[in-house]
Amino acid sequence: MDYAGTIKPMSDYNFAIKPEAYGLPSRENLVDMRIWDLHYHGLSSHAEIMPYFDRMGVERVFSLDIARLRGGGGTVSAAEAEKNAQENIALLEKEHERMSGIIRIDPTRVEETLELIDRLIANGPCVGIKTGRPLDEPVTVAHPNYDPIIRRLAELEAIIYIHSGYMVGGEPRTYYGGTRVGEAHPGHVAELAARFPDVPLICGHQGTDWELGVRAIRPHKNVLMEFSGMDPASGAVDFAVKELGADRLVWGCHAPTRSFANELSNVYDSDMSRSQRKMILGGNLRRISASIHRRKGIPVDI
Known part of the structure; x- marks a missing residue:
């Protein structure tokens, strides 16, 4: 991969139409926003994808896929997972001016997770963790297995991103009954936040149901809500700002599986x-990642 990680000047982009003529933000406006994207899944096509981040003026992206103990559902061997991690770390170190690295953890294997955190965050180039695997084990962030993991991450002032969602389903049918057994919903995030009230946590994907998600985390001032990866909904960010305050929201594009139009519209639609x-x-x-960076x-520069 030979992508050079520097935002190109606006003079390099001659758009066929002027975005502002259609009520859209200009690239100058986007650059002025100093966008940091918390949710990037494009490592396998990094050189092809990053020019689009340039075009949209994104200052920094956070890859959530740098390393893990094992792959999706255990389908990737330990040797293959380590090989992928080494390739990703090499890319991260090359792209450090534009990209930050997040690792995946396995809360069913606490000691191995702590070793991975020490190796790649305390003594390596990564800045935080993402929860959400494995989903076939009953260990959400509400489980006490997370306590030593959170304590260590707090010592490092690392980013703690929690994959989160309310999924309707089950029998009898409830607003969380379809959530997978090892998948946290915002209620679980609230339980963890109550145990660690001084540790910043990020509740991902606006909890899928943003009205319920915002209300679940609202009492816990240490929890930020991330908007990414869901269909845009007019009024969603307005509601979150009203209930939480603008200082408790963060943004992610979720590229390449979501578009800038999809994700930026949530913010630019809002009043x-x-x-x-x-x-x-x-x-x-x-602000919350300055120390670890x-x-x-x-x-x-905050």
């Missing part, structure tokens, strides 16, 4: 000030 948009699109993420030698 808020320029300063609030800047917080949501990057300022809040810079600086430990890695990456300066962060």
